[in-house]
Amino acid sequence: MPAMWNALLNQFGRTPLTRRKALWGMALVAPNVLGLMFFFGVPVLMAFATSLQQWNAVKPPVFVGLDNFSRLVGDAAFWQALGNTAKLLLLTVPAEIFLALNVAVMLNQRLRGRGFFRTVYFLPVVTSTVAAAIVWTWIFQPRYGLVGNLLAPVGLRDQPWLTRPDLVLFPIAAVTVWQRLGFDMVLFLAGLQAIPRVLYEAAIIDGAKGWQRFRFITLPLLSPTTFLVMVLSVINGFQIFDQVYIMTARTTRGGVGGSATTLSYFLYQSAFVQSEFGYASAVALVLFLITLGVTAVQLRMQRRWVYYEAGER
Amino acid sequence: MSDKRWLMLVVVLSLLVMSFAGVRAQDEAAIAAQPCDEPGALTMWVWDENWALVIGSAIEAWKADYCPGAEVDLQVQPWGQYWDLLKTNVAGGDLPDVFNMSQDRFFFYASNDALLDLQPYFDEAGVDTNLWGSGMIDPYRWGEDDDLYAGPVNWDTIAIFYNKDLFDAAGLDYPTTDWTWDDFADYAAKLTDAEADVYGAAVYSEYQAGYPNWIAATGTTPIVEAGRTQCTLTDAGSIEALTYLKDLYDQGYMPSVSIVGGASADDSFNFWLAGKVTMVAGGSWKLPTAIEQATFNWDVVKLPMNPETGRSRSIVHSVGYVASARTEAPELAANLILYLVSDEGQKFFADAGGVAPANPAMQERWVESFGEAGVNIQAFVDALQDSQGVTVFDEIWDKINTELVVNIFDLGMSVEEATQLACEFIDTQLPQ
Numbered sequence: 001m002p003a004m005w006n007a008l009l010n011q012f013g014r015t016p017l018t019r020r021k022a023l024w025g026m027a028l029v030a031p032n033v034l035g036l037m038f039f040f041g042v043p044v045l046m047a048f049a050t051s052l053q054q055w056n057a058v059k060p061p062v063f064v065g066l067d068n069f070s071r072l073v074g075d076a077a078f079w080q081a082l083g084n085t086a087k088l089l090l091l092t093v094p095a096e097i098f099l100a101l102n103v104a105v106m107l108n109q110r111l112r113g114r115g116f117f118r119t120v121y122f123l124p125v126v127t128s129t130v131a132a133a134i135v136w137t138w139i140f141q142p143r144y145g146l147v148g149n150l151l152a153p154v155g156l157r158d159q160p161w162l163t164r165p166d167l168v169l170f171p172i173a174a175v176t177v178w179q180r181l182g183f184d185m186v187l188f189l190a191g192l193q194a195i196p197r198v199l200y201e202a203a204i205i206d207g208a209k210g211w212q213r214f215r216f217i218t219l220p221l222l223s224p225t226t227f228l229v230m231v232l233s234v235i236n237g238f239q240i241f242d243q244v245y246i247m248t249a250r251t252t253r254g255g256v257g258g259s260a261t262t263l264s265y266f267l268y269q270s271a272f273v274q275s276e277f278g279y280a281s282a283v284a285l286v287l288f289l290i291t292l293g294v295t296a297v298q299l300r301m302q303r304r305w306v307y308y309e310a311g312e313r
Numbered sequence: 314m315s316d317k318r319w320l321m322l323v324v325v326l327s328l329l330v331m332s333f334a335g336v337r338a339q340d341e342a343a344i345a346a347q348p349c350d351e352p353g354a355l356t357m358w359v360w361d362e363n364w365a366l367v368i369g370s371a372i373e374a375w376k377a378d379y380c381p382g383a384e385v386d387l388q389v390q391p392w393g394q395y396w397d398l399l400k401t402n403v404a405g406g407d408l409p410d411v412f413n414m415s416q417d418r419f420f421f422y423a424s425n426d427a428l429l430d431l432q433p434y435f436d437e438a439g440v441d442t443n444l445w446g447s448g449m450i451d452p453y454r455w456g457e458d459d460d461l462y463a464g465p466v467n468w469d470t471i472a473i474f475y476n477k478d479l480f481d482a483a484g485l486d487y488p489t490t491d492w493t494w495d496d497f498a499d500y501a502a503k504l505t506d507a508e509a510d511v512y513g514a515a516v517y518s519e520y521q522a523g524y525p526n527w528i529a530a531t532g533t534t535p536i537v538e539a540g541r542t543q544c545t546l547t548d549a550g551s552i553e554a555l556t557y558l559k560d561l562y563d564q565g566y567m568p569s570v571s572i573v574g575g576a577s578a579d580d581s582f583n584f585w586l587a588g589k590v591t592m593v594a595g596g597s598w599k600l601p602t603a604i605e606q607a608t609f610n611w612d613v614v615k616l617p618m619n620p621e622t623g624r625s626r627s628i629v630h631s632v633g634y635v636a637s638a639r640t641e642a643p644e645l646a647a648n649l650i651l652y653l654v655s656d657e658g659q660k661f662f663a664d665a666g667g668v669a670p671a672n673p674a675m676q677e678r679w680v681e682s683f684g685e686a687g688v689n690i691q692a693f694v695d696a697l698q699d700s701q702g703v704t705v706f707d708e709i710w711d712k713i714n715t716e717l718v719v720n721i722f723d724l725g726m727s728v729e730e731a732t733q734l735a736c737e738f739i740d741t742q743l744p745q
Contacts (some may be wrong), residue, residue: 051678056425057401057403057404058403058404058421058422058425058426058427059426060426080354138574138575141571141572141574142569142571142572143510143571143572156570158569158571160569160570160571160723160724161571162571163570163571163719163723163724164724208319250574250575250576250577250580251570251571251575251576251715251719251723252576252715252716252719253711253715254711256719256720256724256744257716257734272397272400273710273711274708274710275400275708279402297615305508
């Protein structure tokens with residue numbers, strides 16, 4: 001027993017001092033780790049177990065092996081939800097990165113009221129998605145809403161934005177981008193401020209114009225931030241739920257024929273509308289694996305376009 | 314004594330007995346509360362804060378008069394989360410002892426053996442459960458013997474709320490109870506003013522206040538047969554009703570779902586409150602809102618009659634009190650429910666003047682509770698006569714309440730195609 005204890009202690013360092021330091025560190029992170037394990041790890045493990053069961057939350061669960069997963073593969077509604085999620089990712093991630101970068105570059109300049117504008121752009125992040133989505137529902141109201149009236153001159157008044165299957169993803173994407181913009185902007189601002197000023201000064205002396213400085217200094221040196229923003233946006237995109245829930249709550253609940261149903265919304269419906277908690281857990285697990293897979297691919301791809309300063313890789 | 318005199322004696326005696334019975338009915342309560350056997354502690358959930366106040370006072374009276382020493386922890390779980398919470402608590406084996414139940418959700422809890430059979434307790438207390446109208450309690454019956462699993466709290470029916478000012482402006486007489494669908498269409502046309510952005514009617518909305526009333530008037534059971542045997546949306550009666558409503562929509566007499574802002578009856582009603590529509594189908598639960606908030610003169614009238622069947626039918630819905638099958642104090646829970654549905658307990662609801670109490674002895678008192686509102690509240694009580702209970706259920710709710718309505722009254726899909734789509738889905742959800 002003491003031998004084992006010593007072997008364990010040796011993991012933390014060879015000298016008593018380093019060991020003590022390591023133990024202190026462990027002790028300090030312990031509350032957080034324990035909390036995470038208990039409130040996150042345990043439910044995740046339970047979801048894994050539930051995904052192998054048929055369970056309507058009332059009757060005792062029945063073990064069904066991988067049935068839920070094979071059913072998922074053949075479920076058209078699941079593939080549709082996956083497709084909708086992919087469409088939303090395409091609609092939101094590039095727009096988010098493009099807009100957030102522009103806003104950040106603008107607000108990184110010496111500008112009167114800079115702090116005020118930064119706050120304004122950040123406000124949606126701290127606004128509850130539910131409240132925001134309700135307001136946006138009104139903005140997209142076809143007759144009396146803002147969008148309908150702005151688009152009236154081009155004949156787009158009275159468009160049922162939130163019910164037409166081919167339109168409904170646009171309002172949802174708009175809210176998502178609007179709400180994520182501030183967060184991405186802050187990340188970009190931090191990235192921008194980390195770029196050494198001397199590089200720009202040198203470039204100016206060499207005669208580089210504004211666009212060239214942006215293209216050849218800012219963009220490459222900002223690429224780690226861009227990468228981070230992209231990864232976070234994609235993960236966020238896989239979790240789009242509140243917007244769909246609120247913006248279709250009063251009309252189609254997930255879109256006509258499931259046209260606004262995202263993976264997260266599909267999960268919710270399986271669990272709380274259809275009372276199939278086993279199936280819903282399987283969806284959750286698959287959603288997790290897809291997100292993990294996509295993130296892994298992004299991590300691999302980053303070597304091609306993300307520049308880190310020497311030694312930091 | 315001769316045979317004739319025997320007969321006379323029997324007749325006289327039976328008349329006497331009947332008259333005593335009449336006297337009894339006058340004096341005794343329709344449903345009498347009973348003292349509890351043993352006080353204890355109960356938890357109870359309701360979804361409405363106003364109800365919690367009413368039920369709270371009723372519970373205080375129960376504790377004082379029938380069950381001293383009992384404790385009830387009454388909690389409000391708002392409607393938006395009520396059913397999700399209830400479901401997760403069923404999962405955790407942690408249901409409240411007594412809680413509110415809705416007809417359309419009953420099937421799930423009953424079929425999962427989560428609810429206490431109240432029939433033996435009603436029998437023991439001598440309550441004839443048939444005194445409640447069948448539309449009110451049939452959806453709460455379960456099992457081989459059709460036992461009653463809920464004590465009905467209240468009912469609500471549907472009628473047409475109309476804006477009298479807009480009728481006056483158009484120089485039209487107010488509708489009367491003998492009006493038909495043709496009259497309704499006529500009014501809708503005359504009361505639509507496209508220039509002023511005012512519509513004649515909004516009556517197609519989701520389940521209870523919407524299109525199912527019109528289907529019921531044709532004699533067809535709306536959406537699914539009771540017993541969940543088959544989808545009825547493609548039946549002739551459903552097609553007739555929906556086509557009639559779609560005509561009104563196509564002519565521009567009814568606004569689209571998107572313009573109203575939602576498919577729910579609340580959305581249509583708010584549109585009416587805003588003066589944007591003249592006639593709206595609304596539930597009796599909307600009376601306090603209308604009295605408080607309408608800025609124009611208004612009244613209510615019975616739904617119009619289908620010209621062929623001559624019937625005007627309202628969907629009736631009754632909220633019930635149920636007890637958990639796993640409660641530790643079934644006797645006490647049943648005793649509390651008995652009190653809440655008794656004449657004494659129902660007085661609190663009758664006087665509160667919101668939803669109407671289920672107890673038939675309390676109807677008049679409920680109508681009177683509105684005082685001098687100057688509104689034909691009796692229309693809702695009359696609507697009980699030829700009413701239709703709720704047959705739909707949770708799993709098909711979104712499809713028939715939102716998708717069907719949006720497809721027809723927003724995206725302009727044909728009635729045939731929309732009902733076909735809805736039935737295809739409903740068939741997958743019916744018990745095999």
